[in-house]
Amino acid sequence: MLPGLKSITRTAAILAASLTIGSAAAFSQSPTPSPTPDIEPSTGPGITSTFEVGVRGVDVNGNDNKYRSDLNYKPGFRVFDSTFLINNKEGHSNFFDSALVTASGWGGDPSGVFRANIERTGFYRFDTNLRHVKYFNNLANHALNEHNANIDHGFGDVDLVIFPESEKLRFRVGYSFNRTGGDGGFTTRAYSDEFPILSNVDTSSDDFRGGVEGKLFGFNLGLNYGFRKFNEKTNYFINGFNPGNNPANTASFSTFERRYPIEGTTNFGHFFVQRTFADRFDFTARLIYSLTSTNFQVNERITGRDNSNNQVDLDGFNISGETKRPQTRGDVGVTYRVTNAFRISNTLTYDQFNISGGNSFFEELRRRSAAGVVLAPVFTTTFAHRVTAYHRTTNLIEGDYQINNVFAFNLGYRFTDRHVQTDGSDRNVAVPVPTVIMEEFDNQTHSFIGGIKAKPLKNWVIFADIEDGKADNVFTRLANYDFTNFRIRTRANIKKFTISASYIAKTNDNPSQSVEVPPVNFSADTRSHTFTTNVEWEPMTELALSTGYTYQHLNAETDIIVPVAGLRLPGISQYFVRESYYYFDVHATPIRRLSIFASYRISDDKGQGSRVSTRPQDIITSYPMTFQSPEIKLAIRLTNNIDWNIGYQYYDYKERLVNAQNYSAHLPYTSLRIYFGRAADR
């Protein structure tokens, strides 16, 4: 575990223990609480706290790597879903009006969070958010199982706002950190072969930010400055002889080491302004400028054998360089309330960045032939420079009209103008003429949006919207495409039922042509339909039921050109999703001292069904699998303040693939949940 994460975990544990001890001390001196007939809101005075600590067991059958890649629950102690709230409702204390701490997932869980929110109304607000994720990835069906990770990711935010409720002046300061470390597997290419290598992952970033906001001459203004420092210090190496993936050639590594430190900084400024004139005309604008710079140094050393069976005594690389990315983002939005029922809005956004970077590449290659004859050393020096320039302007004009309390609609038009340009040059000192790269793309797209909101009954609402046109930023291809996205949602509360349903359809067609002569129509089409419905029923305080169903139907079909045996063959790429997701939750309190939670969740994706590719140039895939998890928990009220929980969760995962990575896992669990203060009135 990262040193930083150990201290975070330790700090969180100390805080949690302090809260527990402190709360216990506070509670122990209080009058014996008695259930009150009127349950007051949790915002009442005093302490409201729940703390759960438990022990989980884990028994995995089947593919343990897949279990860890998906779930990664470990046996042992854990802190789960704990909260601590102090709320000084009666006037202000010297320190704070409310302090809320929540924590969950520390211990055996693969992810955990610690949040604290402390504020004194009118004076300050403090928020912190500390998180960790134990990321494990070791999959047989991804990158030949050679891109693996067993890393800890710790990240957090700390923010302080002074005078948060002040209209005239507010101050903000904040800090965020990001640490990733652990072991990983990676690959590298050399001598027409691919080699799995090991890595010590080490990346970090620290963000600092501060700013001031307030009101001046009637305008709400804000100016913030931020600074990020980031580092990449991951090293790559091998432990001994490495023959490579390609058995057909003689290449191998005897030793390999790569050091690749990257250091970078980002400075950014953020300005916003907002004002509402005469309660009718709202104006808001934002300007962001950021400058990111990096410098890097690659040092790589290889010894071994190349694909001509020459002994490589040294293949050394020194690559250094730097990059810069200035970026400007400007946005302006206006909304005018023509009448109480009719509004028009316009939103203009402009985004521009320019990435420029270059490197100096130096390689020294010293070899001996298979017979031991020293070959002439080869020195390669190249210089590369690249520029990626991008700007996009988008304007959205829209109007909305409220016909009456039952019905409203909105219409809009979006125009986007985009320019992408890549320039560069590669120069080898041995070759007098550099290679120049220049490509440029411009496109302009138009789309129309429309929507309605209907409220036929007091407790029934329907939302629907549609967007149709040409746009970027959805497909992987850069060219224009035609799309239609439709969405409808409805929600109704009928007595003790809450019913919601939605349907989302996305249709995208990307017509293109191949470079072959004569050109062949080359399309990429995606059709996606998602239907979901949920029902919640609470017939009585002691019983609540919740169930839902989601079905996603996706077909993606793309014309591709695939090299097969030296030929370039037109083929087709198809991807299918036929996923049903179903869940059912029951919460019951049959007797005062016993609460039961039971749940069943299942994801079942039928995938492509019986479709198989019959030609090497066709790629037909899906991920057919079932992933189900029943769960049950009994909460036995031992005292007013302590529940004893006994739980069991089962996971079952099956793939309908060749070399399926199936697993099942039994996770028994027991814990004590301790209630303090008003939380005991449950």
Place this chain on the structure above:
Amino acid sequence: MATRMVTAMCDANHIPRNHCRITYLLKRSHSNKSTMPFSARQIKLSSLALVTLSLVVWLAFGAVSEHASGFAQPSPTPAPANDNYVGTETCAACHEAQFKSFEGTKHGQLHSLESWKGKVVGCEACHGPGKEHVDSSGDKMKIRSFKRMDSKAIADTCLACHAGKENHNNFRRGEHWRNNVGCTECHSAHGPEPPNFRSSSITFPANVAHQKPGQATRAMLRSNEPQLCMSCHTETKAQFSKPFHHKVLEGTMNCSDCHNPHGGFEQKQAKLAVGADAACIKCHSNKAGPFVFEHAPLKVEGCSACHTPHGSANPKMLKRSSVRQLCFECHSSITEQSAPDVPSFHNQAVLRYQNCTICHAAIHGSNSSATFFR
């Protein structure tokens, strides 16, 4: 009765009626009988760990406390210079339950701030002047009722005070505003409903109504994330239940880590990370670059060109279960784009060439190799 009592008490203490606060008077009358189950000293002791942290903050800014009262507060409506405002204590006489819940919220505490003295606070700050409503014995048509207002009108009411901060500035630019989802869909101005205890999952943290009292009082939300968001965005629960997913149901991440629920200039109400970077870069900082050799779609289209950020059955949350499939959909001799073709020697009949990222390992960008080998 309560109104007459309040009036009499105000008159007896020479307090102008439109400044009279029954809450203040009740506090004075009960000052010797604490309604709190714990003494102030006990609270301080029990919160020692938290106080240590807040003490640092307090000490650092302690000197500023003297200045806190000197700043004006937003004035959503003109100050009550007329008699059309009757005061929150009058509303409490009939709307006791709402008042009881409201007085614990931040809105309900504004009257205690020096800078809000003399301004409209309490019920009438949102519902408008109440004299006509009182004089007509509670005619609902004589008061601003949010039940009769459309969601945009409700949002305009809230934004009259809350629009000045960057988080809320751009609510009118976002999808919620556009689709007539108003503030009160997610926030409860009168304070959250009393908690209703339920046993819940051993894996996913509970909703606010169960075992998590107080959390929804943050920003007066009706419920907490992600359950609040999923009450409308129901399809996301299935997405976050897939094998590879961001840890939202587990409570480690919130929807608001990536999305701004109050709208914004970005599509899908996405947040920005450092500067103008996409939200993904906040946590995945090593993918940001910039690199000498950029993989253009990453910067031009965004991370969602290849990944499905909510969840996927595909490893690395990719859009396709086979990496090469994702690559071929661009790298296939298309006239209108610059993605270079796959070289002819990459024989797809051979397993060795069916895993693109084995060789092109630095697929998010490289400083040393134009073909992302390193």
